[in-house]
Amino acid sequence: MSECKHGLRQGCSYCHASPTAPARQPGQKRRAKVSRLSDKMNDRMAALKRRLRELRG
Numbered sequence: 927m928s929e930c931k932h933g934l935r936q937g938c939s940y941c942h943a944s945p946t947a948p949a950r951q952p953g954q955k956r957r958a959k960v961s962r963l964s965d966k967m968n969d970r971m972a973a974l975k976r977r978l979r980e981l982r983g
Contacts (some may be wrong), residue, residue, distance in 0.1 A: 930941040 930938050932938050932941065
């Protein structure tokens with residue numbers, strides 16, 4: 927095996943790795959977890975603000 931572009935004689939995982947992850951199609955979305963997490967955080971912040979308003983009068 928020839929030397930890879932990173933200077934390793936045996937080849938590195940970047941140059942000689944076989945692709946294991948399937949290529950994603952451009953139409954796929956991956957923001958479901960982030961959206962769910964941000965919605966949860968927004969609900970918590972709204973509840974906190976509501977409680978602070980009640981305490982302050």
